[in-house]
C-alpha cells in the first residue's frame with residue numbers, strides 16, 4: 002500500500018492551546034522519515050498522536066486505513082528518556098513487552114530475546130541493571146525492547162541526542178541496519194541535521210502553521226566518510242531550509 006500511515010486534517014489542542022493545526026501527512030511503507038522543526042513546534046506531540054498515546058482533537062490518524070485510537074504492538078515508540086526501569090535486568094526489560102503474550106511459549110520468548118540481544122550488541126550484558134550500563138548500551142536495550150514486538154511502524158524521539166559523537170554513530174548504524182533488515186517504517190524526531198540526512202530517506206520539515214514540507218533525500222544511506230563533500234552540502238541545504246522555517 003502506497004500510503005501506510007495517514008494524518009488527515011489533524012488538529013491537537015492542549016487545554017486551549019492549539020499545537021498542531023490541520024496537519025496532513027502520508028508515510029509510505031518501509032520508508033524512513035526524519036522529522037525536524039524548531040523547538041516547541043509540536044514534533045513530539047505529532048509522534049505521540051501517531052503512537053496512539055494522544056488522540057487528535059480533530060481529524061484522523063490512520064494506519065493501513067484503520068484509525069489509531071490507542072497504543073498497539075504494531076507501533077513501537079522509543080522515548081527520549083528511554084523509560085528503562087532501574088529494577089529490570091537487560092533480558093527482563095527486553096522480554097517485558099511480549100511476556101504477557103499467551104501465544105508464545107517461555108522457550109520461544111527466551112530464544113527471541115537471546116537473538117535480539119546478540120543483534121543489538123549486548124551479549125554478555127543480559128543480567129546487568131540499567132545503572133551498570135553506558136548511555137549507548139541503555140540505548141541498545143531500549144531499541145531491542147521496542148523491536149521485540151516486531152512493530153511495523155517505529156517512532157523515535159531524538160534517539161541519539163544524549164550520546165557522545167562516537168556512540169552516536171554506532172547507534173545510528175544499528176538503527177539503520179535494523180530498520181533495513183526488518184523493512185520497518187521509521188519516523189524519528191531529531192535536532193541533528195547530519196542524523197536527518199543520514200537516516201531519513203525523506204526529511205519532514207514541520208512549520209509553525211502546521212505545514213509539513215517533505216524533502217526527498219538523495220543522500221539517504223550514503224557512506225558519510227566516502228561521500229563527505231556531498232553529504233555535508235546536503236546538510237547545509239537542509240539547515241538553510243530549516244533557518245527559513247525558523248524565521
Ligand SMILES: Nc1ncnc2c1ncn2[C@@H]1O[C@H](COP(=O)(O)OP(=O)(O)OP(=O)(O)O)[C@@H](O)[C@H]1O
Nearest residue numbers: 015016018020038039040041042043044045046047
Ligand atoms: N502535557 C502538556 N500540556 C500542555 N502543553 C504541552 C504539553 N506537552 C507539550 N506541551 C506544549 O506543546 C508544545 C509542543 O510541544 P512538543 O514537545 O510537541 O514540541 P517539540 O517540537 O517536540 O519541542 P522540542 O523540539 O523542544 O522537543 C509546546 O509549547 C509545549 O509547551
